[in-house]
Amino acid sequence: MAFNKENTILLSYRHSFHAGNFADVIKHIVQVEILEHLLKKDKPFEYIDTHAGAGLFSVKSDDMQKLQEYNNGIGKLDSNNFPEISRYFEAIQAYNDTKNLEFYPGSPAIAKHFLRSHDRAWMYELHPQDFKHLSNNIAQSRKIKVVQDDGLKGLNGLVPTPSRRALILIDPSYEIKTEYELVIDSVIKAYGKFSTGVYAIWYPVVERNTINMMERKLKNSGITNIQQFELGIATDSSGRGMTSSGMFVINPPWTLKDKMSSLLPKLAQTLAGNPELFKCNILVEE
Ligand SMILES: C[S@@+](CC[C@H](N)C(=O)[O-])C[C@H]1O[C@@H](n2cnc3c(N)ncnc32)[C@H](O)[C@@H]1O
Numbered sequence: 001m002a003f004n005k006e007n008t009i010l011l012s013y014r015h016s017f018h019a020g021n022f023a024d025v026i027k028h029i030v031q032v033e034i035l036e037h038l039l040k041k042d043k044p045f046e047y048i049d050t051h052a053g054a055g056l057f058s059v060k061s062d063d064m065q066k067l068q069e070y071n072n073g074i075g076k077l078d079s080n081n082f083p084e085i086s087r088y089f090e091a092i093q094a095y096n097d098t099k100n101l102e103f104y105p106g107s108p109a110i111a112k113h114f115l116r117s118h119d120r121a122w123m124y125e126l127h128p129q130d131f132k133h134l135s136n137n138i139a140q141s142r143k144i145k146v147v148q149d150d151g152l153k154g155l156n157g158l159v160p161t162p163s164r165r166a167l168i169l170i171d172p173s174y175e176i177k178t179e180y181e182l183v184i185d186s187v188i189k190a191y192g193k194f195s196t197g198v199y200a201i202w203y204p205v206v207e208r209n210t211i212n213m214m215e216r217k218l219k220n221s222g223i224t225n226i227q228q229f230e231l232g233i234a235t236d237s238s239g240r241g242m243t244s245s246g247m248f249v250i251n252p253p254w255t256l257k258d259k260m261s262s263l264l265p266k267l268a269q270t271l272a273g274n275p276e277l278f279k280c281n282i283l284v285e286e
Contacts (some may be wrong), residue, residue, distance in 0.1 A: 006182035011127045013173035015023045015053040016063035020070030020104040022271050023245035025077070026231040027171060027202045028110055029263070030247045030256070032088045034167050034198050037116045037253035044118040046161040047111045048168045050151025052123035055108040059101050072233065074104060076271055084263060107169055108138045108146075114274035115143060122158060124151030132253045152186040159194035166194070171202040180210050184217045191223050191250065208236045218248060219284055226284040229250045229260045231267055232277035246279065256283070 018024070038045045057064055064070060073280045081090040091113045097102040106112070108123045114120055121144045131148040140146045147154060155168060170187065172179050180203070187199055205211055218226055230246030237243055249256065257280065264278035 001056070008060075011173070011175060013175050014063065014127070014130065015106065015173070016057050016061060016130075017067050018069050019057035019064055019106065020059070020074040022073040022231060022233050023202070023204065023242065024106075025073045025267065025271070026229065026245060026264075027247060028091075028105075028107065029085055029088050029226075029261075030200055030229060030249065031107055031110055031167070031169055032085070032091060032114070033256055033259060034074065034200060034249070035111065036087055037255070038165060038167060038198075039114060039116070041165075043165060044116075044120070044163045045165040045167070045283060046158075046163060047115065047119065047121040048151075048155055048158055048161070048166060049107050049111065049121070049123040049171070050155050051171045051173070052125045052134055052138075052146075052151070052170065053171075054125075054133035055106050055123075056095060058135075059104060064104075067145075069090045069159055070101070072271065073258060076099065076230075080261075081270070082266070084259065089211045094223045107171060108134060111139055111169075112144065118281065119143065120162075121145065122147060124149055124154045126150060138277060152182065155186060155190050156193075158189045159197065161194065161197065164194075164196055165241040166197045168197050168199045168226070169202075170199065174204060174206075181217070182192050184214055184221070188217075188221045188223065188249070191221075195223075196251065198249065198253075201250075202247040203246055203248070204242040205232070205236065205246065207238060211246075214248070223250055224284050225252070226250050226282075227257055228279060228281045228283045229264065230279035231264060231271070234276075235270040235277070244277065248283065257269060 011281040232244030269275040
């Protein structure tokens with residue numbers, strides 16, 4: 001992170017270096033599960049992506065090739081072994097002509113694959129370069145608005161959404177330490193105006209204490225019906241980067257917990273060789 005002359009923050013995180021990694025896998029599986037649930041009714045819904053990123057990532061790009069994190073994520077998954085998440089693989093396949101992974105869809109491309117003509121989406125991206133990529137990858141339309149602005153402020157202006165059915169995906173880069181608290185405060189504020197939305201908040205486990213703080217804040221917020229899903233590739237450690245990542249889901253589909261409780265040990269075994277590196281909890285009861 002850096003600051004320019006006006007002392008505003010210049011974002012340095014670029015998701016293109018990390019696309020398709022183990023953190024994207026759990027995030028996008030949960031995203032697809034929630035979208036599938038919303039699609040079960042004919043009634044329209046809204047999708048809000050507060051931190052959209054570039055939308056779609058080329059596996060051959062220098063960025064993805066530099067760290068090759070996808071090799072420890074999507075690259076390790078064989079769709080034949082995971083029929084229960086066939087719609088996640090379907091979304092990926094929709095952006096690839098062959099069985100070879102040439103493109104990995106980010107959350108905006110995944111959402112776009114599932115949205116119907118009467119659903120609506122807002123996708124926020126602050127970084128000028130990634131916003132340009134997002135606009136090229138996800139064409140703006142009557143259905144989809146692509147916005148270069150702060151997604152958490154945008155969220156506050158959009159809720160409650162017109163149909164009162166929505167998935168709000170909050171996937172920050174947490175470049176600034178205060179973002180962990182800011183995210184929870186923003187969700188509490190949005191929930192105060194729109195308590196029936198499904199909120200999916202991604203978090204990285206770099207320092208476990210920070211995640212414990214997020215959990216405490218959520219538990220004390222008065223928000224009900226919160227679940228937590230986490231997938232790791234190593235046990236907690238301090239100073240060794242991201243060892244696990246997870247999602248807090250407010251108002252989850254009623255099927256999500258059962259699905260994740262059988263899926264997560266299988267994913268942990270496949271990605272980390274340890275079927276115990278996961279969490280599947282009810283944080284706050286309904
Ligand atoms: C983890 S990435 C998003 C990845 C994306 N959701 C996906 O699944 O493909 C986070 C993105 O948020 C952007 N960002 C950071 N702060 C933001 C803010 N306040 N509002 C909107 N976008 C922001 C960053 O530039 C970065 O592209």
